[in-house]
Amino acid sequence: MSNRARMSGDALRFALLPLAGRVALVSEFLIAANGKITGWSGQADYMAGHGMHFVTPLLAAALAIEVVGSFMIIVGFYARSAAAVMAAYLAIVSVALHDFWNRAGGDPTQFFKNLGMIGGLLLLAAYGPGHWAVKPDR
Numbered sequence: 001m002s003n004r005a006r007m008s009g010d011a012l013r014f015a016l017l018p019l020a021g022r023v024a025l026v027s028e029f030l031i032a033a034n035g036k037i038t039g040w041s042g043q044a045d046y047m048a049g050h051g052m053h054f055v056t057p058l059l060a061a062a063l064a065i066e067v068v069g070s071f072m073i074i075v076g077f078y079a080r081s082a083a084a085v086m087a088a089y090l091a092i093v094s095v096a097l098h099d100f101w102n103r104a105g106g107d108p109t110q111f112f113k114n115l116g117m118i119g120g121l122l123l124l125a126a127y128g129p130g131h132w133a134v135k136p137d138r
Helices: 003-038 040-049 053-076 079-097 109-127
Strands: none
Touching: 003 040, 003 079, 003 109, 040 053, 040 079, 053 079
């Protein structure tokens, strides 16, 4: 393999694919953030329906984590740290709000989708954002 081909393969493996993965990984968070912005009261009612207290500050914190964390991951600015925070946040949300085991006829889909996202976030926290990052915090 020539050096040029190797460099091209490395750019794909260590730059483009990690960037595409970061964008795909946070897409659900951006959709969720939009849902909080456009449907604040519905989100608040959902949380209250799950027995949560201090809904307004918790919902505001969730929105901030989703927006700021997503931005940090996409651009690669302290992406490892952002991924670790978002993994912890998503684990808490999954247990508190997607507890299908406590609900008659509960749907495990959201919980296990979140579990997969937590896995991706943990991989990002462990291995970093790749070469195309503002601050790769290696």
